[in-house]
Amino acid sequence: MxxxxxxxxxxxxxxxxxxxxxxxxxxxxxxxxxxxxxxxxxxxxxxxxxxxxxxxxxxxxxxxxxxxxxxxxxxxxxxxxxxxxxxxxxxxxxxxxxxxxxxxxxxxxxxxxxxxxxxxxxxxxxxxxxxxxxxxxxxxxxxxxxxxxxxxxxxxxxxxxxxxxxxxxxxxxxxxxxxxxxxxxxxxxxxxxxxxxxxxxxTDAGGKIVKGEINRFLAGDPTAGPFLSGFFPIMMFGLPAACLAMYAAAKKEKRSIVGGMFVSIALTAFLTGVTEPIEFSFMFLSPILYIVHALLTGISMMISYGFGVHDGFGFSAGFSDYILNFGIATKPLLLIPIGLFMSVLYFVIFYFLIIKLDLKTPGREDDEDGEVNVGGTEDEVLDAKAFYTIEGLGGKENIVAIDYCTTRLRLTLKDAGLVNEQQLKKYGARGLKSINKTNVQVIIGTAVEFLADAMKSRIAKGNPPLQHDVVLEDNVSIETGEKLKSEDFEMPMTGEIISLIAVPDQVFSSGMMGPGFGIKPTEGIVCAPFDGKVLNVFQTKHAIALLSDTGVEVLIHIGLDTVKLKGEGFELLVGEGQIIQRGDQLLKIDLEYIDANSPSTVTPVIFTNSQDKTITILKQGIQSQGTSSIIDLKSV
Structure with a gap:
């Protein structure tokens, strides 16, 4: 339902x-x-x-x-x-x-x-x-x-x-x-x-009956607006102040990474009233902040009502609608001091809760460590990881069904409370997302298909104990040496570049899969961004993994939750192992179909083997496919 x-x-x-x-x-x-x-x-x-x-x-x-x-x-x-x-x-x-x-x-x-x-x-x-x-x-x-x-x-x-x-x-x-x-x-x-x-x-001057808060406000109803007015202080002042609080609470060494992103999404909220990029930045990382945000929105609505403010919008409660409807609003100037008051509340409450409760907002995520290397042949390593992943999920008796998409295991369990997240991360998982009491998603990476198959095979046999020796040793951060000059990486498809944190999917936006950026595509052709080869092509055609000649792995994931489309709307033009050059066409997509049948067409571009690096976006706005020097990939 x-x-x-x-x-x-x-x-x-x-x-x-x-x-x-x-x-x-x-x-x-x-x-x-x-x-x-x-x-x-x-x-x-x-x-x-x-x-x-x-x-x-x-x-x-x-x-x-x-x-x-x-x-x-x-x-x-x-x-x-x-x-x-x-x-x-x-x-x-x-x-x-x-x-x-x-x-x-x-x-x-x-x-x-x-x-x-x-x-x-x-x-x-x-x-x-x-x-x-x-x-x-x-x-x-x-x-x-x-x-x-x-x-x-x-x-x-x-x-x-x-x-x-x-x-x-x-x-x-x-x-x-x-x-x-x-x-x-x-x-x-x-x-x-x-x-x-x-x-x-x-009933307007012409005798026409108008219903609804927006319609009545635009028609000149003097009583309309109370259900709209209180959003202006939130969109224009409150949420930008929340960005400032999250920036101030970020780790010093990460402020330069998240600062540009916070400025961008705060300005978007102020001007247009589009707040999802801000809300998604803490919605899943720190749900308590989101509940506070909802409560503060209700408070703003009540304060605006109490002062008799009647204002409205046609799109959203941003500065553009505020200016456009200023002449027909009642007491619109009061929204400015109300907004400033809400900004103080947002900053103080957000900053206090983030610091006091050590909430994992952008720039405060724990640095992943303690991962274990499993030594042996490739098959032995995969088998060992499958064994420990099953155990980390509560054992074979707790697993009802195993499915997967591009980067994550999608699991139906008897009891999600039996999952040992630390053990999963110890053996290669990058994160865990609990959907409800019986459904979880484990973030693995582009090798998820092989792990899922190994797990299914093991469960069919009762997940027997390991029959081979494995070498476990503490994993240390190693400078991998992958290099990619900004001029050697081209825009893979035409569209608007957005920061990774603005991608409306926690797995990508939180950086679990690695650093990267997002694209809001305007054309349906995906091309090779560099010289290299096709590393992996997913059966559902919605994502493709590439390896550059210099050793950098890149995942291009078309849209969000598009695995459910089962290949509809995608036309694959290359195969696994194929050598590619910059500009070669990889995939054709039906943007209208994907937009109508998936949560979003936003396309994350993730550098999956560059966890020790950071991405700086060099160009903003809509960029054509083939444009170079759009990002800079550097070690942290």
Whole structure:
């Protein structure tokens, strides 16, 4: 259920992405701006049809291939539902909920029936053409049920919405707290949709009824804004101050490494209100800080409400939206002192907790040591590591299933509490990520496939004791001598360079796999960044490991969690062991498909055998494939 809700939350980003355009058109069309009514009407064309936009966006987002056929089915679903309900009772208005339900049903039906086959005389209606037909039939049946079911449900929703609105400071604070707390699951989009597009009602000068906090604010409702105002102090002041606290608390020798990153993501939050890069930097490393962040967000919302501030945004609560809507906001100047107060709270609380509790924020991670070298032949080493890894997971009796992706073991266990993280790290694991009480992920590296196969083989035999001698000795940090001049490393694909810490995946962003950087790709061709050979090609084609002529290993991981795509959207152009030269095409990818079917297209580029080195990004912004001197790889 959590996975399903998370998918819905991600799908909601499609329709929500239309809001900035709508907000700009409506705002610039107002008399105090350009006084162009047709611009305002153009923006209202989006805001006034949000239910069908939601139906289309969610259906397309839930479809396994992001197909336009699913989008069409979403539109058909909403039109059938809305028209059928209106024919019975014109007072029934499901609003965005109708769009959300229509999108969910259409997307689900698309995934089930997109490849259905009929006899030859009905073949024309098979496959994707059948989806709108079955969708229309299902929605007609659903409408006949909702005619009786929805009115009392709507009464409950209206009562809940009115309670939150009437709860004043408490309701606003609770919303702010939940908004931040649910970000790791993506479910914050679900509650945002309800608050932004359904809560409250306002009749504008033309007699049109407008619902939702954002829509009412842009339409001139003087009561709108309390559920939006308190985000400005957090995005513009609080989280940047948290960056300053984490920088101040970082180890002195690591401040130069994390300093540039903190400046970049703090400026992004201030200007645009995009805060995920900051939040992901401590969300998993130090969850207690994230809970504090959620509480402080609720406090900011309550303070803004208490001072009677009514401000809003079309995209996010950054400086750009603050300036754009300054003229129609109520008491917007008060957000500055509130923001400064919140920045002091964030800095003091974050710095105190980080130092007092020794929290592992960026720049304070423990230096890994104590790893054991297992001596012997290659097969003996692998067998020994498999044995000790199984034991570190609580023994063969505790292991239910073994799976793996590019760099990590994905394990289903009877009891995750039996895992010995220190032993796992002692025999080669780079980190551990607990998902819940029965699911864990062990970060291994690009050799994970071989370890997983060795573990499966051992478990099938009962994980017998080792039959060969192994040599265990303390592992010391050795200067490997790999060298890579900045001019000899080229951009592997066209896109925007981002710091590794901004990659929204803890395994990569925390540096467990090694130093590196991320790319937000804009074109779907991956090329060799240097002269060397293909070290490893993953069966699911979503990642490729390379070895330079100078001995540097690089992993290029296309998107996040893309192993689940099972090769769909990827076209491999090289094979293992193949000699490559800079600029050779390695992989073609369908960016639209990957974006629609994975959490992110952000592509980490990791130097997997350079743990003793650090990366300095020399060029910022979007860089073309083939651009050289983009990074500098140096020893710490």
């Amino acid at each position: 959590l996975n399903f809700l998370t998918k819905i939350g991600k799908s909601l980003m499609f329709p929500i992405a239309t809001l900035p355009a709508a907000a700009l058109l409506v705002r610039f069309g107002q008399p105090d701006m350009l006084d162009l009514p047709f611009l305002a009407a153009a923006g209202d064309g989006i805001l006034g049809h949000l239910p069908i936009i939601f139906a289309i966006g969610i259906a397309m987002g839930l479809a396994f291939d992001g197909s336009g056929g699913a989008a069409l089915a979403g539109a058909v679903a909403y039109l059938v539902l809305n028209s059928a309900l209106e024919s019975v009772d014109k007072n029934i208005n499901m609003g965005v909920f109708g769009g959300i339900i229509s999108g969910i049903i259409a997307g689900t039906l698309y995934n089930k029936f997109y490849n259905i086959k009929f006899p030859e005389w009905l073949a024309f209606f098979g496959g994707r053409r059948f989806v709108p037909i079955i969708t229309a039939a299902v929605m007609t049946i659903l409408a006949s049920i909702l005619v009786f079911v929805w009115p009392p449900v709507q009464s409950v929703i209206d009562a809940a919405g009115n309670w939150v609105l009437d709860a004043g400071m408490l309701g606003v604070g609770a919303y702010g707290f939940l908004n931040r707390l649910l970000i790791p699951t993506g479910l914050h989009h679900v509650i945002n949709t309800v608050v932004w597009f359904d809560f409250g009602s306002f």
